Each structure stands twice: as C-alpha cells, then as structure tokens.
Amino acid sequence: EGVRAKRVPVDYASHSAHVDELRDELSEVLAPIQSRAGTVPVYSTLTGRVEDGSGMDAGYWFDNLRSTVRFSDAVTALAAEGFGTFVECSPHPVLTMSLPDDVVAVGSLKRDEGGLERMLLSLGEAVVHGVTPDWAAVIPDG
Known part of the structure; x- marks a missing residue:
C-alpha cells in the first residue's frame, strides 16, 4: 500500500516495560560513564527541563531508553525562552515533524545520507526558513 516500513534489529521495544529486562546488562555496560x-545547558527529553549533565550517569541513560520521550516538553521550554530554530541531531530525524509550525526544525543526517553534503543540505533547509548562518564559519575560504 505504499507504506514504508523497516524491521529494527532489536528484541525489545524502546521506551516501554520491555527495556526492564535489559536493566542489569545495560547497567553493567553503562557503568563506566562518569x-x-x-x-x-541541555534540555533533557527525559526530564523535559534543563540539566547540567551532572546527573547523566548510567541510570540516567537507562531511564532515557526506558521512559517516555519528553521531546515536546523540552521544545516547549526552549520556545518559551525565545528559541525558535531546532536541529534534530540523529541518524534519521523523526521528531522534527511533531513540532509546532511557528518554529524552524530541520534534521541533520538522514537514512543513508551522511557527511558534509547532507549537513549542508540541512543548513539550506534552515536558510529557506529564514535562518542566517555564520557563513564565515560554514565556508571559511569564502
């Protein structure tokens, strides 16, 4: 029916009770994180508020995988502080489409598209929406 789908190679459902079965293994793997x-400042999609990073230990990252993504809460907090341009840094942006129309949201990479060319295309999307980049930083030699 024209619907694109891809099986994800994991045996649990992220952000659900299925992750609980992985708690011990993930705790061990993530234990070295200091x-x-x-x-x-980081606007956490786990807590929906500003975090300074000091609490982002193994437990935080397990909770991040287990809990509901509070992306909307984080973006709402940022928008209330005057931020209006967002870049979703991920291998395939899926959350930007859920943002309100009064903010600019672009992805960074896309499935099977990486590297500088993709980043510049994403920057172009932001420019089309009125963002003015620091061109000297983007193209140092003009």
Missing part, C-alpha cells in the same frame, strides 16, 4: 556538569 557524568559531570557541562558548560552548555
């Missing part, structure tokens, strides 16, 4: 406060 969180610390960063210099750039």
Whole structure:
C-alpha cells in the first residue's frame, strides 16, 4: 500500500516495560560513564527541563531508553525562552515533524545520507526558513 516500513534489529521495544529486562546488562555496560556538569545547558527529553549533565550517569541513560520521550516538553521550554530554530541531531530525524509550525526544525543526517553534503543540505533547509548562518564559519575560504 505504499507504506514504508523497516524491521529494527532489536528484541525489545524502546521506551516501554520491555527495556526492564535489559536493566542489569545495560547497567553493567553503562557503568563506566562518569557524568559531570557541562558548560552548555541541555534540555533533557527525559526530564523535559534543563540539566547540567551532572546527573547523566548510567541510570540516567537507562531511564532515557526506558521512559517516555519528553521531546515536546523540552521544545516547549526552549520556545518559551525565545528559541525558535531546532536541529534534530540523529541518524534519521523523526521528531522534527511533531513540532509546532511557528518554529524552524530541520534534521541533520538522514537514512543513508551522511557527511558534509547532507549537513549542508540541512543548513539550506534552515536558510529557506529564514535562518542566517555564520557563513564565515560554514565556508571559511569564502
């Protein structure tokens, strides 16, 4: 019927109770992660609020995989603070389409499209929506 679908090679459903079966294994694998406060604020899609990074340890990342994605809460908080342009940094953007029409949202990479060319195409999408990049940073030699 023209619907594109692809089987994801995992044996659990992310963001559901199925992840609970992986708690011990993930805790062991993620145990070396040492969180610390960063210099750039992060609007967490786990908590829906600003986090400094100091609590982003193994437990945080397990909860991130297990819990509901609070993308809308994070974007709403950012929009309330005056941010209106968003770039979804992921191998295939799927969340940008759920944003309100009054914000600019573009992806970074797309399935089977990576590298500088894809990033510049995404930048072009932002430009079409009125974003003015720092061109000297994008094309240092003019």
